[in-house]
Amino acid sequence: MRGFKEPGFNDRVAAASSAKARALEMLKNRPKPSEADLAERAGRQRAKEIAQAEKRAAAKAALQAERDAKEQAEREAAEASVAAAEAARPAAEAARPKLPTAEDMKAARDARYAARRARKR
Template sequence: MAYKEPTFQDRAALAAQAKQKALEKLKAKPQIDPEVAAARAAARQAREAKELQRRAEKAAAIEQARLDKIAKAEAELAAIEAEKQRLIDADIAAKAARDARYAARKAKR
């Protein structure tokens, strides 16, 4: 017995049969109980709310870390500025002491 090439009509009939079979299978499926559907929807909403809260907490933690980093950088900058001002004041004091010694030497002459 040789292989027979299926015609277009054969393929179309097979496709129609498969479609009808899938439709019958879908129709045979029992209806979803409204209580079960409501319970599933409530569970889904609870999961979504929990996920939304988790995302909000994560975003808040990231923002707090960013603010902490900024505050730390500002504190370091303030410390550097204070040290710079202390060095400037020390330099001014040293110059004033040098000028006082110079004026004292000049006054002796």
């Protein structure tokens, strides 16, 4: 019994060229689309492009509106924080310890001196 004979290079080239010829023949024999079909395809394509353009425009408008809303919220938050800081300033100044002036220090020293003199008498 003879074994399986693998196709050689020339056999493979011939098979490929015959397959290519058959494919070209099928392509040539395919019916051509009518003018109505071509017009319908072109209309569908235009409608699709218009719908995509509208969708992109709507998405762009929504994105811009979102950006504007975010910027407005950031501005309002910044204004609120400035207003809160302004409102908290008097309380912070009141809570901050006052540094004694030279006159206050002299008055305290004089009071201590007077108290010491009063104790000695």
